[in-house]
Amino acid sequence: MKSLKKILAIVLATCMSAGIFAGCGGSGGGEAAPSESSGGEATPASSEAAPPASGDSGESFELKLFHKWPEIGKGRDYFEAAVAAYEEANPNVKVTIECVSDEEAKSKLRVMMGADSQPDVYFSWCGEFCYKFARAGNAWDMTEYLNNDPEWKDSIMPSTLNSYTMDGKVYGIPFRLIGKLFVYNKQIFADNGITEAPKTWDELMATCEKLKGAGVTPIAFGNLQPWPACHYITGFNVACVPSDVRMTDYNYETGEFTDPGYITALNYLKEFNDKGYFNNGVNSMIHDVASENFKAGKAAMFYCETGEFGGLVDQGLEIGVFPMPDVEGNGDKGYIVGAPDGFMISTKSAHPEAGMELLKLFTSNEWQSKMVEELYYPSPIIGVHNEQNTIPSLLEAMNYIENAKGLANWLDTDVHTKVSDAYLPAMQEMLNGTLTPEQVMEKVQEAAQIVKTEEAQ
């Protein structure tokens, strides 16, 4: 009896422990199998049958898409519809979509890029954010594919394509174009006898003073999560710092940030705050709450992205648009803060051509026009906007963007992340009055120095 019990115990215990390792083995084998098979089939498919879409070969496969517009009824539905249209045209391709919101996308992308199961087509910001994936070998070089399809290439605004180009190679296709402009509540402006939107810095200051005098909060601003302040500084830096110096500083290998223009730029932001032109509690309020305050008529102006216009006009608010006026300084004038948002393709993708086909559909006139109409996003594709599909405020904004000398890419995605991680929180402290602009720049200089020495090793 006893030995029987013993045997039973041994068997059960073995089963238990075997279960653990069976679990591990299973997942390991599961990972290995697809990568092996896809690797084996993909190489001939992509090298020999390059020009026609790999969808034509008839073999069925899966394509993973990652984007950052998870709102139901908005971005999510749009992408589902676009993907459905793609699947109908390519019945052998099954596209699976994954999406998380803006802030999560930044960290999720980084983690996914380290794993074997990278999405084939993924959203990415442009500039340094895109370049670091390219440097780590995670971005598929699109140059040749685009050159073989000049019609498509020429339909994209060159400046937006440029934002995804590193060392002459294209790594991303712009999907929407985001510019940062002031919107104002037409009703509040009219009530306070302001007939015209400010064009110069002095006019903007005078308008703010007038509104403040009348007891209206001039500008809604929420900087609890510290990125909105950096959008102001993005523009001010362009205007205050000579562009060659700025380019050298924004490059992590050579950044110093010693130009006095950076301090001038910070002082412009400080001026808004010190004169009381922002709402009370800028560092206690998230950007979304500031947006709600503007919508509720609690502030006259709001510095926001064109992508946010839809949310503002949905509630019947009458808004006008004007760009941030140029400030005095040694830098470039006539720039608008903004950048394209786009998609990149993974080097680990077995079917990069299929991914390109999908992106071509996203940037087709039909789907871009649908995007403009439904999501109110501005398009980086030439000739998409017209009076039928675009709301007036967006059309006005597009006009400013097209006539601008250039777009100034977001500071926080344009510089090395460690530099921006010093820059942004320090600006919060400047707005709180606990740091001076000079001290902010000292912190930035320190961070730039650390980055430089680390990368040199």
Next chain:
Amino acid sequence: MKVYRDKRIIILYLFPAIALMALFVYYPLVQSIVFSLFKWASFSPEKQWVGFYNYHLIVSDTATFFTILRNNFFYAVVSTIFQAGLGLVFAACLEEKFMRGTQPFFRTVLFIPSLIAMTVIAMLWQFMYDPNIGMINQAIQALGFKDFNAQWLGDSNLSIWCCIIVSQWQYIGYCMMLDLVGIQKIDGELFEAATIDGATRPQVFRYITLPLMKESILVTTVVTILGSVKVFTEVYVMTAGGPGRSSEVLATAMYRAAFKNDEMGVACAYAIMIFVLTFICAALQLKLSHTGEE
């Protein structure tokens, strides 16, 4: 039972549990230690040996590192006083005879906050702390302090305290529940005997409840102190460590290093620091309390 004297059988029975622990606890721990000695980003396969540079990097930013440790220390002290201390007082009060009828009501009300997802709570409090539309400033202004205008989350001196308050509000009920169970386990005759001998209610609490609750108090203090070393969600959602670095704690600094700055090595170094701190705290508490000796 001869079977329990057989070492092989004991080892056999322990094997599944140990294997699981090794796989999911000890292996990642060792790996974190190793990874903290490299410079690497999550999206790149390259790992560069840097020795203790990551630790040096954290410690050499003295001001920030001091703020981080100070914030975690405040968290631990306040949490011990309120959650472990006040929670026990609440539990003792609820066990008083005159509260017996209403005990279920208060028990539920105080316990509910700990059932709500932390992120939701943090966002609700974020609204309450809003200086313009938030409930707190409006309530104080309604009391007659018309010019009162605290920035709460936006004020470098207040932000960490705002987060600490939220944690106390949320978890005091949880600790109270643990203590309630402990009090209810105490033999009722002891209370009766003390009362007959003429002890006042505070005396009963001091000389009967407290000594017999030792184990339960140990559990709540260990849980709260470890919790305050590891605190992340409330701080991350409400202030993201700001303004500046004023409300940064170890876990948010770790997150920032890992997912904002692409410095996985530094993040691992923070993780090891959290581990060492929690380990020391737990070991000290277990040692000082002499549990299991009675």
